[in-house]
Amino acid sequence: MTRLLLAPLLALVLAAGLCPAAPAQARDVPSREQWLADVATVMTGSYKQFRARIAAKDPDEVLAVNFDIDNTVLATYYDGGGAIPRMLKLARFLDRRGVAVLFNTGRVAGMRKSTTGQLQRNGFPVDALCLRGQGRTLVYGKQRCRDLFAARGYTLIANIGNNDTDFEGDGYERAYRLPNYDGVLG
Numbered sequence: 001m002t003r004l005l006l007a008p009l010l011a012l013v014l015a016a017g018l019c020p021a022a023p024a025q026a027r028d029v030p031s032r033e034q035w036l037a038d039v040a041t042v043m044t045g046s047y048k049q050f051r052a053r054i055a056a057k058d059p060d061e062v063l064a065v066n067f068d069i070d071n072t073v074l075a076t077y078y079d080g081g082g083a084i085p086r087m088l089k090l091a092r093f094l095d096r097r098g099v100a101v102l103f104n105t106g107r108v109a110g111m112r113k114s115t116t117g118q119l120q121r122n123g124f125p126v127d128a129l130c131l132r133g134q135g136r137t138l139v140y141g142k143q144r145c146r147d148l149f150a151a152r153g154y155t156l157i158a159n160i161g162n163n164d165t166d167f168e169g170d171g172y173e174r175a176y177r178l179p180n181y182d183g184v185l186g
């Protein structure tokens with residue numbers, strides 16, 4: 001664990017007199033490697049689950065997956081916004097299988113163009129992007145977007161996000177909850 005690695009390092013720094021006192025409320029954020037391992041753990045078995053759901057699709061259904069963006073498909077915290085390879089692979093798999101890749105973000109509506117560009121530059125198929133209205137809460141925005149997707153005829157077979165606000169409400173079959181480490185990763 002990162003904590004185990006950091007403790008001796010911090011002790012060294014303190015001993016060297018470089019840092020008189022550690023911040024009392026320092027957040028314990030794991031390494032990038034640990035985060036990716038935690039993401040992998042959450043997604044274990046997901047391909048099997050997606051394959052089964054796709055095989056069970058009704059003829060009149062249009063299947064889709066609802067993706068959060070920051071720290072769910074893009075490594076906003078750790079990598080400044082590059083693709084999370086595992087999630088890019090999943091999005092492409094879904095796209096090949098005819099499952100729509102829908103993005104539902106807390107980013108505000110004025111960021112549509114930059115966000116679409118960021119996703120596409122990183123290789124993501126983008127069937128739809130729904131952003132939060134200015135002044136609206138995250139919970140409200142996320143539900144509004146799921147409702148909008150449903151109104152367009154999509155069946156959301158999964159909701160993949162990394163914050164509690166991504167999952168409040170309804171309109172999806174299965175949740176994949178990626179880590180946020182007590183809200184440090186937005």
Ligand SMILES: [Mg+2]
Pocket residue numbers: 068069070071072161162163185186
């Ligand atoms: Mg997020």
